[in-house]
Amino acid sequence: MLLTIDVGNTHTVLGLFDGDEIVEHWRISTDARRTADELAVLLQGLMGRHPLLGDDLGEGIDGISICSTVPSVLHELREVTRRYYGDVPSVLVEPGVKTGVPILADNPKEVGADRIINALAAVHLYGGPCIVVDFGTATTFDAVSARGEYLGGAIAPGIEISVEALGVRGAQLRKIELARPRSVIGKNTVEAMQSGILYGFAGQVDGIGERMARELADDPDDVTVIATGGLAPLVLGESSIIDEHEPWLTLIGLRLVYERNVSTS
Secondary structure, eight states, X not given: OEEEEEEOSSEEEEEEEETTEEEEEEEEEOXXXXXXXXXXXXXXXXHTTOTTSOSSTTTTOOEEEEEESOHHHHHHHHHHHHHHSTTSOEEEOSTTOOOOOOBXXXXXXXXXXXXXXXXXXXXXXXXXXEEEEEESSEEEEEEEOTTSOEEEEEEEEOHHHHHHHHHHHOTTOOOOOOOOOSSSSOSSHHHHHHHHHHHHHHHHHHHHHHHHHHHHOSSGGGOEEEEESTTHXXXXXXXXXXXXXXXXXXXXXXXXXXXXXXXXX
């Protein structure tokens, strides 16, 4: 069994693969203050009752693949793999790890590991050219060429960040549930905010996606747009440009990176 761990700024997503199939997944909050020992206890609690794994922390795990946008968490996870999974092959995505994705950005080291992993998985699943829209703490748009090259992208404030900002900076506004309102024309403050968030982000996705697609290909219809991230389902029904929804895109990419660096080495 392969354990994949995707550490984002807000949430950490874990996936358990049996071959090519993801058989279990978990989502927890990302806490940069957690120590390696606390992370190990958390992993044991999540995986200890799974029927395919044993009671011991490392039992049943044949490999580990990790990427993180939070350096302090990556440091602690490195310690977890050393202390608790010392005999298990592990890959931590960082400079020097083989991804097979040429990075054509001005400074490749500035590109988040998760964005490269998403590009790898997107090309593997759907081919290029493609655009990956990841709805996380930030909403990121990543453009991948027909040859599988990472070309660059766009970063916008995420949905939850925008909701929190409205609640903090708006004197008569507050945090709201992220849900579809009865209509675009809100009849009260909550519905008006929900309308602005939902349809505003759907319009943002379509606007940026369409512009990127025109730069990626002579025929924008040849470009596949893939949505991922925890908040993607909120926008899926309102965006006209999204072709595919793959909630486990980053985990699939981590599996592919593991295979490139361990299984075939």
